[in-house]
Amino acid sequence: MSQQEVPSGPALMVRGPGEVVLEQHSGVAAAAGEVVIEPHFVGLCGTDLEIVNGDLDPAYTRYPLVLGHEWSGRVAQVGTAVSEFAIGDPVVVEGVVGCLVCSACRSGRTNMCENYDELGFTLDGAAGPSVTVPAHLVHRLADGVPLAAGALVEPAAVVLRALGVLQIEPASRVLVIGDGTVALLAAQLVRMWSPATVDLAGLRPEQKVLAAAAGADAFTVDQPPDNAYDVVVEAAGATAAVESAIRAARPSGQVVLLGIAGHGNAARLLVDDVVNKDLRIRGSFSYTAEAWATTVGLLNSGALRPLPLVTHRARLEQFAAALHLLSTATGEPRGKILLDLRPDAADDDPGHPLPDLMKGDR
Ligand SMILES: [Zn+2]
Ligand SMILES: [Zn+2]
Structure with missing residues (x-):
């Protein structure tokens, strides 16, 4: 296929805290080693709300900014030195743009790059007409994988990286705290670690149906039992959830924290619990390039099935309603x-009806 024009059009721009507008945006042509992607699906999450509201640690964002860090799309243009992608390829793109030369990048810890840059945080994101990135960040989706599913690779990679830093034994009792997508x-x-049970503890009873769709054995909105779990995953991004996680872990248990609780928010550390229970507590930030590649492989093979977790779809013009619903x-x-x-774009039908946010408005 011949090269296409770099798409231009409206973009969801956060001009500053509390100031979100649709603004005309023109794309950037691909340099030799780059690829231009036309985004199709962009997922919204609590971190987007923190960016919109100005609650995210200022070290991890800048304004003005095109929103969107969970996304999928199709290749619209390839640089002259890029041979592995063709126009129209369905792709996802690693958002963390490691510098590749700092000591963290060189040791594979691209999530800890000393020159942090990330699409949708410090670099313009995907809720716009096009994104231009180095080809090494681009990953092709297998034929038959819905583009809508690709938009969940980012949060899935965050999760996979966090689970990967633990030593999860088969037949473990696992508790996940939180009831959002992460x-x-x-x-x-x-489930890839063959746990005995996976329980989910959330705050919203209505999420029970989604917990079942995700394969959780049990869902509760009550305080989880103390000292009951081998592995606790804190995925709520709330300080109270951190305290619950430490209480719920059994002696010699493991806790991983991957939720962002908001800049400056502190949890009470139950020191005696941590010491007396001999706990291992880990934080996990974002994802490495390795975790991203593994996640794409899981999606392409069918082992990761995120579409049942998509409950709403909105057009770009409906962003205000979508952000409102999110909060x-x-x-x-x-x-x-x-x-x-x-x-x-009928060719990107996910083969799974995605509920529309505002049906009458379409
Ligand atoms: Zn997110
Ligand atoms: Zn680096």
């Missing part, structure tokens, strides 16, 4: 909310 993905992905408890189950930037 927690639901954790409940699904931890409001309606009593209805809420999984991933996707912005559909190309709602008329």
